[in-house]
Amino acid sequence: MIRIGTSRFSRAALLMMVGTALSQIIALGSAPLLTRLYEPAVFGVFATVVALAGILAIPATLRYELAILLPERDEDARTIALGAIAIAFWVTVGVMAVMMGAWYLVPAFGTMSSLGLWLFAIPPLAFCVAVQSTAVYVANREHRYGRIVCGNLVQQAIAALLGVGFGLGAMKVGGLYLSRLAGYISASATLGVVALVRSFFVEGFDRTAFRDLAARYRQFPVFNVAYSLLGVLSRDFPVLALTAFGLVSSAGHFALARIAATFPANFLTASISQVFYREAAEKIDTPPFQDMIWNLMRALAFGLVPFFLLAALWSSPLFPKMLGENWRETGHMFALLASPMTLALLTGWPERIFEIRAKQYWSLAVQFVFDSMVVVSVTALLFYGYDIDIVLTVFAAILSGYQLTYLALVFVLTGLGLRKYCTLLAMLAAVVAGMLLGHFGAGMVLTPIHTFLASLVLAGSFSAIGLRFGLRVL
Known part of the structure; x- marks a missing residue:
């Protein structure tokens, strides 16, 4: 015994457990207020948007964020992190462009979904999810578990406070969405994404090195994208199916x-x-x-x-x-x-x-x-x-x-x-x-x-x- x-495991796990407990207490504590401010149908639309954003966030990074822990050199880990964020940016921009083109060129596109204009809320939320996930793995590599805890607390607190505030203002789906989006942005900033992105402009980004690293860790886009997509689809499919029907x-x-x-x-x-x-x-x-x-x-x-x-x-x-x-x-x-x-x-x-x-x-x-x-x-x-x-x-x-x-x-x-x-x-x-x-x-x-x-x-x-x-x- x-x-x-x-042990390092017990200390880090205890810190993460306490922080996660506090963040979940915030989320659960706000639930009785949110359920009295928003109807089940509003939660249904919001849950569908969140589910689709979660699905899009997986191929957005090609799951390269999972490889951040594996290189011996910190420079390589930084390159992978920046590459994952860059891929996520262009993927979500591309998806948004395709959706806008379909909306204006294919009249039936807008009527096929019960989400309506909320379809366009999916790519921005997916990008924020991808960025936060990448930042978490960077902090994990650096053993900055306290930063991960702070990020989780900030995310839940911002989402809860804004969700209640927007609900009192009768914003409905928009209130839930904007509060979740603000939570992800605040958490990413807490996790140090600003410094990571700043290094992109100050130190640059070695595309050749990223291509080599992407080839070395090609099992992540090959296997983990499909595996994660299937997992999220299985988890969220009842929400999507119920909304579709x-x-x-x-x-x-x-x-x-x-x-x-x-x-x-x-x-x-x-x-x-x-x-x-x-x-x-x-x-x-x-x-x-x-x-x-x-x-x-x-x-x-x-x-x-x-x-x-x-x-x-x-x-x-x-x-x-x-x-x-x-x-x-x-x-x-x-x-x-x-x-x-x-x-x-x-x-x-x-x-x-x-x-x-x-x-x-x-x-x-x-x-x-x-x-x-x-x-x-x-x-x-x-x-x-x-x-x-x-x-x-x-x-x-x-x-x-x-x-x-x-x-x-x-x-x-x-x-x-x-x-x-x-x-x-x-x-x-x-x-x-x-x-x-x-x-x-x-x-x-x-x-x-x-x-x-x-x-x-x-x-x-x-x-x-x-x-x-x-x-x-x-």
Whole structure:
């Protein structure tokens, strides 16, 4: 066991975890205000714009920002960062030009989308997303985790404050969009993008060196662009599909339910993934590093999964009280997404193991198979008029299969092996069975409030076991 606070991983992870917790508290704290200022349909349009911007941001950089950590020379890392930003700029400008040409030359283009003029908001937001992502990897290379934390806090604070302010001014979709755009710009400035861009004009940009580096790290545009696109498409496809079929309010409910359901996984990914990537690149095959991963997996299975299940079991009555009566459907959708999002607690933060092992084609193959199933099934079910509950249940089942397959590959690539993978699944099954039996058993003899308290105590008991494994990580 490593002493608490003595390892670089534990110190950096703790800093990222505290910072991420604070930024998520800001986001969650503003949600009850935003849901009372904006209708579900407004959230649906905004979520669609954000989803399309996120999709565009991936090919915009060709995922070269992921290679920033790999060169030995800082000069090469700077060249890759500037190259990624330059590519993103010209890609988003080109997309904007094509969209404007289509808008004026093809009359049907504007009527094919329920977004209307909001289509033109997508490229600027995509560029801001790409720039911030690049800046995060630069800060990670320099071990400036405090700067990453500050960037996240600034982004959430600006977005929350402006979102509430614009909502009070009845700006609707424009308020949500401008607040998100301002958040990304402020975060990028905090992360040091201004200094990076200034160096472009002061020190110049070696295009020949970038071409050589682009060829050296060509696996990122070849594999990671496709893999990341498939991942984002799978995550956001229900929002896009619901909007395309005219179910904009349902898209808004789903978008908010997904934000709430992915909060724990996103929290872990933001807290650990950057540090994990850096440490894995140096220590991937060492027994202490493998022990750390195994202890962390067990800590999450016992420590966080019970509380996530508790939230899913009580989401239907709690969401209307927290967000307003208009958002009752959101709580129901949250419960439907509980299974895959529980598994996501274990798969998000170690995803860069595929880059470390140069096995991106493994993750791409898995992503392609399951995402194809998502696109085909969701589209077909909506086309034939099936109830949204059925659509989301099928979506959640496919996503759960993906998470289980992905987790198995993580165990193989980290050297933990399939035996420990099966052991972890048995632990998860025990936790789920214990929580469900406790919840429904208590519900038969106790009042709702006492049932909730009993379930909370049970989750805390499981969490104590997780704490034991968590201390071994530290």
